[in-house]
Amino acid sequence: MGVEVRVEGLTKSFGSQNIWSDVTLTLPPGEISVLLGPSGTGKSVFLKSLVGLLKPERGSIVIKDTDIVRTSEHRLYEVRKLFGVLFQDGALFGSMNLFDNIAFPLREHTRKSESDIRWIVLEKMDMVGLQGAEGKLPGEISGGMRKRAGLARALVLDPEIILFDEPDSGLDPVRVAYLNQLIVDLNAQIDATFLIVTHDIGTARTVPDNLGLLFRRHLAMFGPREQLLTSQEPVVRQFLNGRREGPIGMSEEKDVAQVEAEMAALEARGGDQHNGVGPKGASGGDAVPPQLEPSPGLPERQAQRRRQERVARMLHEFDPATAQAIRASLPEDLLAQADAGVFAPTPLAGGRHWAAESAPAGGAAVLPGPRGRS
Numbered sequence: 001m002g003v004e005v006r007v008e009g010l011t012k013s014f015g016s017q018n019i020w021s022d023v024t025l026t027l028p029p030g031e032i033s034v035l036l037g038p039s040g041t042g043k044s045v046f047l048k049s050l051v052g053l054l055k056p057e058r059g060s061i062v063i064k065d066t067d068i069v070r071t072s073e074h075r076l077y078e079v080r081k082l083f084g085v086l087f088q089d090g091a092l093f094g095s096m097n098l099f100d101n102i103a104f105p106l107r108e109h110t111r112k113s114e115s116d117i118r119w120i121v122l123e124k125m126d127m128v129g130l131q132g133a134e135g136k137l138p139g140e141i142s143g144g145m146r147k148r149a150g151l152a153r154a155l156v157l158d159p160e161i162i163l164f165d166e167p168d169s170g171l172d173p174v175r176v177a178y179l180n181q182l183i184v185d186l187n188a189q190i191d192a193t194f195l196i197v198t199h200d201i202g203t204a205r206t207v208p209d210n211l212g213l214l215f216r217r218h219l220a221m222f223g224p225r226e227q228l229l230t231s232q233e234p235v236v237r238q239f240l241n242g243r244r245e246g247p248i249g250m251s252e253e254k255d256v257a258q259v260e261a262e263m264a265a266l267e268a269r270g271g272d273q274h275n276g277v278g279p280k281g282a283s284g285g286d287a288v289p290p291q292l293e294p295s296p297g298l299p300e301r302q303a304q305r306r307r308q309e310r311v312a313r314m315l316h317e318f319d320p321a322t323a324q325a326i327r328a329s330l331p332e333d334l335l336a337q338a339d340a341g342v343f344a345p346t347p348l349a350g351g352r353h354w355a356a357e358s359a360p361a362g363g364a365a366v367l368p369g370p371r372g373r374s
């Protein structure tokens with residue numbers, strides 16, 4: 001099973017330039033999370049911080065009881081082995097064929113025999129639909145195939161956490177749809193924790209269990225997908241609708257008076273529903289489309305039931321629109337438990353962040369509430 005990644009109070013600056021402050025979120029084990037944010041808000045910096053390539057000056061990133069912000073180089077090296085990373089361009093070596101590219105981490109980091117390596121590489125190539133392409137050079141294949149080769153390489157060390165940096169970049173909408181399905185299928189097969197940075201709103205709306213948005217040097221929101229997809233926060237709605245009107249400007253923030261005038265004009269035109277389908281899959285800010293399911297023949301995502309139990313516990317923390325959307329995703333047994341008051345209220349208001357709890361001693365049926373977090 002994938003591991004939990006717990007980020008608390010994380011702050012990163014380069015010299016006097018603060019990138020973001022006080023970022024707190026937890027990636028639940030085995031679930032898929034998406035991080036959105038206008039260009040330059042530091043999403044890539046966040047991914048690099050998670051793998052220990054950049055050092056935030058404050059806060060912690062706890063993975064398997066290790067705070068990687070403060071740990072030794074040796075321990076960091078060990079924790080890094082838990083990660084697979086899909087870089088934007090696949091980051092393949094141009095002079096190596098796909099087989100050697102995908103075998104590279106195994107040859108570098110393990111003592112496996114060539115026959116074992118061959119078996120693993122072919123298995124991962126099969127998982128991403130690249131059977132028979134072992135001998136191709138990266139320059140001979142399409143961008144979509146390069147992404148899949150990068151993904152196969154990210155899988156060879158059996159990672160428990162996979163980071164995807166804009167997997168959709170440079171792909172046509174149909175290839176993005178295939179890649180999204182592949183991501184969900186892989187999650188069902190390996191149950192690792194996934195974090196995807198993307199600008200593709202279609203991906204954000206249909207792939208993840210959790211959604212977050214970085215804006216103005218802070219994490220504006222992070223929570224179950226239903227929370228962001230039903231949110232009335234102006235910045236969230238602007239981003240999900242891909243429209244110009246709102247707090248996000250072309251290159252920097254807008255002043256309050258300008259935002260107010262834009263929003264009044266937008267309302268006068270009838271609001272978001274008159275925007276139609278915008279770029280990058282944006283359309284309508286408050287519909288919660290069904291989440292993608294694994295392809296027929298694949299196992300159910302193990303994270304699905306865990307997540308259902310988790311959000312059932314959090315139901316009381318959300319506003320009615322979010323709670324209703326979450327209820328629509330829950331099986332009857334959990335709904336009945338929620339309605340019977342089995343899930344204890346918690347002090348956490350807003351449900352922005354998630355915190356894991358261990359099961360109560362004795363395995364009681366009552367699921368514990370999430371720990372309070374401000």
Ligand SMILES: Nc1ncnc2c1ncn2[C@@H]1O[C@H](COP(=O)(O)OP(=O)(O)OP(=O)(O)O)[C@@H](O)[C@H]1O
Binds near residue numbers: 014039041042044046
């Ligand atoms: N090593 C570095 N040294 C100094 N500044 C950096 C460094 N890496 C990133 N930055 C700055 O951090 C800011 C955030 O960059 P980052 O690439 O993380 O944004 P992003 O949200 O991923 O953007 P995009 O959506 O366009 O990919 C930028 O202003 C960038 O110039």
